[in-house]
Amino acid sequence: MLKKDLTTSYPRSVYAKLDGVVQLPRAVDKGIATAAGTNGEYHYNCPMDRGVFGFLGIDADALLATIKKAQSEAEIEAYLKPFVAAKSADEIATFNEQFLAGKPHPGTEGETYFLELRNQAAPDRTDVTTWADLLDLDEKRPVPQRVAA
Numbered sequence: 001m002l003k004k005d006l007t008t009s010y011p012r013s014v015y016a017k018l019d020g021v022v023q024l025p026r027a028v029d030k031g032i033a034t035a036a037g038t039n040g041e042y043h044y045n046c047p048m049d050r051g052v053f054g055f056l057g058i059d060a061d062a063l064l065a066t067i068k069k070a071q072s073e074a075e076i077e078a079y080l081k082p083f084v085a086a087k088s089a090d091e092i093a094t095f096n097e098q099f100l101a102g103k104p105h106p107g108t109e110g111e112t113y114f115l116e117l118r119n120q121a122a123p124d125r126t127d128v129t130t131w132a133d134l135l136d137l138d139e140k141r142p143v144p145q146r147v148a149a
Contacts, residue, residue: 002035004036011029011033013136017096021055021087023049030046031067051099051102055087056087120138
């Protein structure tokens with residue numbers, strides 16, 4: 001069984017790519033940790049994972065079953081490759097751009113959670129408005145200063 005302990009480390013960034021697709025390595029990390037019982041506060045098949053799974057047509061349970069049997073990440077990547085190959089480079093680029101621009105909807109519980117987390121992580125970083133940037137900020141990765149639109 002593969003090991004990834006998300007109680008002592010972070011999953012890969014939303015910005016990390018697997019075969020050119022953002023979020024996919026992060027979802028794999030969470031799946032590996034979930035299979036090992038070391039996912040901590042991280043949730044496999046969360047809304048962001050479901051976004052990339054939906055785009056690629058991946059069944060989360062089938063991927064998790066593959067992860068549980070895999071002896072290496074290469075086996076997981078081999079399982080994912082046909083799903084990614086079914087998309088064109090343009091489709092992937094459009095997905096990545098839209099996914100990385102994802103923000104909470106105003107007036108929702110998601111926005112309340114987003115603002116609470118941002119204020120805990122870095123109250124001075126009001127330029128952080130996307131989920132991808134917020135997760136990197138919360139996980140102590142450098143987040144470039146953004147200019148407000």
